[in-house]
Amino acid sequence: MLMRALHDEGVELIWGYPGGAVLHIYDALFKQDKVEHILVRHEQAATHAADGYARATGKPGVVLVTSGPGATNAITGIATAFMDSIPLVVISGQVDSSLIGSDGFQETDMVGISRPIVKHSFMVQNPEDIPMVVKKAFYIATTGRPGPVVIDIPKDVTDPSRKFKYQYPESVKLRSYAVPGKGHTGQIKKAVEILLAAKRPVIYTGGGVVQGEGSALLTQLAKHLGYPVTNTLMGLGAFPATDPQFLGMLGMHGTYEANMAMHFSDVVLGIGARFDDRVTNSIAKFCPGAKILHVDIDPASISKTVVADVPIVGAVTSVLEEMLELIRQSDTKVDRAAIEQWWKQIEGWRERDCLKVTPAPDDIIKPQQVIQCLYEITNGDAYVSSDVGQHQMFAAQYYKFDKPRRWINSGGLGTMGFGFPAAMGVQLAFPDAVSVCVTGEGSIQMNIQELATCLQYQLPVKIVCLNNQALGMVKQWQDMQYGGRYSHSTYSESLPDFIKLVEAYGHVGVRIDKLSELKQKMTEAFALKDRLVFIDVLVDPMEHVYPMAIKGGAMKDMYLSKTERT
Amino acid sequence: MRHIISMLLENEPGALSRVVGLFSQRNYNIESLTVAPTEDHTLSRLTITTMGDDRKIEQITKHLNKLVDVVKLVDLTEGAHIERELMLIKVKATGAQRDEIKRTTDIFRGQVVDVTSTIYSIQLVGTSEKLDGFLAAISGTTILEVARTGVSGISRGEKVLSV
Ligand SMILES: Cc1cc2nc3c(=O)[nH]c(=O)nc-3n(C[C@H](O)[C@H](O)[C@H](O)COP(=O)(O)OP(=O)(O)OC[C@H]3O[C@@H](n4cnc5c(N)ncnc54)[C@H](O)[C@@H]3O)c2cc1C
Ligand SMILES: Cc1ncc(C[n+]2csc(CCOP(=O)(O)OP(=O)(O)O)c2C)c(N)n1
Ligand SMILES: [Mg+2]
Numbered sequence: 077m078l079m080r081a082l083h084d085e086g087v088e089l090i091w092g093y094p095g096g097a098v099l100h101i102y103d104a105l106f107k108q109d110k111v112e113h114i115l116v117r118h119e120q121a122a123t124h125a126a127d128g129y130a131r132a133t134g135k136p137g138v139v140l141v142t143s144g145p146g147a148t149n150a151i152t153g154i155a156t157a158f159m160d161s162i163p164l165v166v167i168s169g170q171v172d173s174s175l176i177g178s179d180g181f182q183e184t185d186m187v188g189i190s191r192p193i194v195k196h197s198f199m200v201q202n203p204e205d206i207p208m209v210v211k212k213a214f215y216i217a218t219t220g221r222p223g224p225v226v227i228d229i230p231k232d233v234t235d236p237s238r239k240f241k242y243q244y245p246e247s248v249k250l251r252s253y254a255v256p257g258k259g260h261t262g263q264i265k266k267a268v269e270i271l272l273a274a275k276r277p278v279i280y281t282g283g284g285v286v287q288g289e290g291s292a293l294l295t296q297l298a299k300h301l302g303y304p305v306t307n308t309l310m311g312l313g314a315f316p317a318t319d320p321q322f323l324g325m326l327g328m329h330g331t332y333e334a335n336m337a338m339h340f341s342d343v344v345l346g347i348g349a350r351f352d353d354r355v356t357n358s359i360a361k362f363c364p365g366a367k368i369l370h371v372d373i374d375p376a377s378i379s380k381t382v383v384a385d386v387p388i389v390g391a392v393t394s395v396l397e398e399m400l401e402l403i404r405q406s407d408t409k410v411d412r413a414a415i416e417q418w419w420k421q422i423e424g425w426r427e428r429d430c431l432k433v434t435p436a437p438d439d440i441i442k443p444q445q446v447i448q449c450l451y452e453i454t455n456g457d458a459y460v461s462s463d464v465g466q467h468q469m470f471a472a473q474y475y476k477f478d479k480p481r482r483w484i485n486s487g488g489l490g491t492m493g494f495g496f497p498a499a500m501g502v503q504l505a506f507p508d509a510v511s512v513c514v515t516g517e518g519s520i521q522m523n524i525q526e527l528a529t530c531l532q533y534q535l536p537v538k539i540v541c542l543n544n545q546a547l548g549m550v551k552q553w554q555d556m557q558y559g560g561r562y563s564h565s566t567y568s569e570s571l572p573d574f575i576k577l578v579e580a581y582g583h584v585g586v587r588i589d590k591l592s593e594l595k596q597k598m599t600e601a602f603a604l605k606d607r608l609v610f611i612d613v614l615v616d617p618m619e620h621v622y623p624m625a626i627k628g629g630a631m632k633d634m635y636l637s638k639t640e641r642t
Numbered sequence: 643m644r645h646i647i648s649m650l651l652e653n654e655p656g657a658l659s660r661v662v663g664l665f666s667q668r669n670y671n672i673e674s675l676t677v678a679p680t681e682d683h684t685l686s687r688l689t690i691t692t693m694g695d696d697r698k699i700e701q702i703t704k705h706l707n708k709l710v711d712v713v714k715l716v717d718l719t720e721g722a723h724i725e726r727e728l729m730l731i732k733v734k735a736t737g738a739q740r741d742e743i744k745r746t747t748d749i750f751r752g753q754v755v756d757v758t759s760t761i762y763s764i765q766l767v768g769t770s771e772k773l774d775g776f777l778a779a780i781s782g783t784t785i786l787e788v789a790r791t792g793v794s795g796i797s798r799g800e801k802v803l804s805v
Contacts, residue, residue: 253710
């Protein structure tokens with residue numbers, strides 16, 4: 077019945093791992109052919125894979141795990157999806173209803189454990205409740221601000237001998253759950269007038285524009301106004317990175333021009349972004365001269381950290397549509413002269429070329445060069461999933477995403493181990509696309525077991541490992557703030573031979589350690605279209621990510637290299 | 643400032659823990675909490691008193707509203723309202739103090755609801771302030787036990803919290 081409900085909900089693919097409490101469900105899976113199940117090698121990977129699938133497609137990701145350890149293994153993935161507002165439905169088995177609360181074998185209070193990291197959760201009490209619970213779970217996960225929903229099902233509830241009259245509900249109504257739609261027209265009008273009168277505006281957009289399918293409208297708005305655009309780490313791709321109006325990412329590792337423009341702006345239009353502390357730096361010093369216009373579907377995101385002058389609660393698409401319309405109708409016209417002046421100032425900042433890569437001596441590869449090379453050989457058109465660390469920042473800075481849903485990474489939780497399973501999820505969603513995982517030798521070891529899953533389902537993911545033989549991001553902080561004391565951030569003597577490792581899993585491995593060979597070997601690796609290739613690139617271990625915000629400062633306060641600061 | 647936030651909650655398993663969990667998760671404090679079913683058996687009414695400046699209270703109410711179990715919510719302290727709390731208090735009452743305590747109880751319009759030769763159990767209803775006042779007034783006596791229900795409240799006039 078659960079399978080039937082999933083199918084009726086339009087689910088084609090689920091990720092999971094069996095166990096006692098879900099055996100009835102797995103038997104039902106066996107007997108049908110409508111919903112495809114992918115067997116991962118660790119439940120955490122199931123959640124990340126479903127999450128990657130969701131980020132790439134916009135459809136909810138579905139996960140099936142057993143009770144106890146299966147459920148707890150899924151927790152990190154649920155938290156990851158929660159922090160980045162990704163729609164997931166996680167179905168966890170539970171011990172028999174009669175055993176709940178008795179510390180039964182493989183019992184954990186999944187609803188309790190997951191409570192702070194889910195949008196909502198259900199414990200199914202009766203078999204006949206399954207269709208409605210499934211319907212509600214998908215509805216809640218995908219509407220409004222998306223997020224993960226857990227359905228905990230005791231084993232007896234899925235017992236096939238407990239028959240009931242099945243009917244999948246057409247719609248659901250929850251009296252206590254309203255989805256914000258249109259924004260308040262008065263507020264939008266107010267925002268539009270401020271926006272049009274701006275002399276030094278910046279459009280700052282985030283993951284909400286990607287998730288809310290607002291990219292086309294955002295581009296239209298920005299083009300119409302001619303204003304500069306910057307994206308958060310989660311918002312990359314919402315506005316084409318190769319467009320001259322794009323300033324690059326903002327925030328802790330954002331570009332000089334994006335952060336300077338933010339600081340000196342007089343109007344900030346924030347759309348689907350949550351003014352995260354990795355963006356704002358010190359709140360007290362944030363954009364001192366700016367009026368803040370903030371569009372978000374979640375009222376709790378507005379004025380949470382930075383107080384908005386004009387709050388607008390609504391879905392990005394409808395608000396942007398209305399904005400565009402009101403701009404056309406308005407008597408106020410863009411102050412072209414002021415905007416031109418503003419652009420001159422921005423171009424001045426841009427000239428500093430903060431992402432310029434100085435080649436290393438001795439044919440040593442700089443990590444940035446790997447991403448530049450990746451960008452070139454994939455024509456900027458790959459799906460790039462990333463793990464967490466320096467490599468993630470380099471990928472964000474140097475891969476120019478022109479389309480939404482191409483850049484898939486864990487921003488809010490920063491989960492090492494996310495990238496590879498996420499890239500599997502992408503590959504299953506788009507079998508013919510190039511799905512790359514940019515990772516580090518640290519992160520990849522957190523879900524390396526998924527190499528087996530990729531063999532089983534023939535997922536030709538390309539893993540690009542920026543191997544700096546260290547937990548580079550940690551080491552960078554130790555360099556900058558702890559006098560270079562590398563407490564437990566290096567392990568070069570104990571790194572595995574990744575080439576042998578992936579070969580043992582039945583895949584292809586390529587090692588690159590000379591800049592002169594980088595492009596050719598990468599090209600060859602990517603030419604193996606049907607194979608998973610692990611590209612282990614030995615990079616300069618001393619490289620830092622710059623720019624980097626100076627803690628406690630304003631957005632304009634940045635280190636630009638090991639020796640320069642603003 | 644002190645706020646009294648009152649809400650109608652789906653009478654579902656786990657609903658209360660979501661509300662309480664939200665407060666600890668986001669580092670909001672709960673001064674008191676009362677919850678009981680309403681005349682509509684599918685709904686509970688839950689009232690929380692908490693402290694915070696306007697921005698914090700705004701965040702609290704926004705996050706509470708986001709909980710799928712919370713049907714409707716009101717910050718009673720935003721308007722005219724009635725708040726009540728019930729206190730049961732057991733004190734040592736011997737000798738001259740017996741009369742003194744009784745008198746104070748009368749002044750506060752409380753009732754002695756149980757008596758032994760050495761003990762009074764007193765019931766008092768009122769605002770939290772009044773209950774605090776009573777405790778201060780009898781501070782000279784030996785207090786053996788205090789049980790307070792926490793604040794419950796309702797708006798004055800036409801305004802109602804209902805679905
Ligand atoms: C090592 C590391 C370094 C980092 N450095 C940076 C950095 O330099 N710069 C940076 O920006 N980030 C950085 N981050 C990421 C950072 O932690 C946050 O995850 C990120 O800034 C949040 O992005 P966002 O504001 O776009 O919000 P998201 O988390 O993407 O939230 C989306 C917002 O949009 C809203 N929304 C969702 N759907 C809609 C809709 N349909 N309509 C309207 N609104 C909607 C949501 O309510 C939410 O408020 C870093 C992370 C790591 C791990
Ligand atoms: C699960 C988890 N544990 C710890 C961290 C803290 N952390 C952030 S980046 C990082 C280092 C990552 O190393 P690696 O994957 O090699 O990437 P690099 O920074 O070297 O490019 C660590 C340990 C984390 N983000 N996630
Ligand atoms: Mg590393």
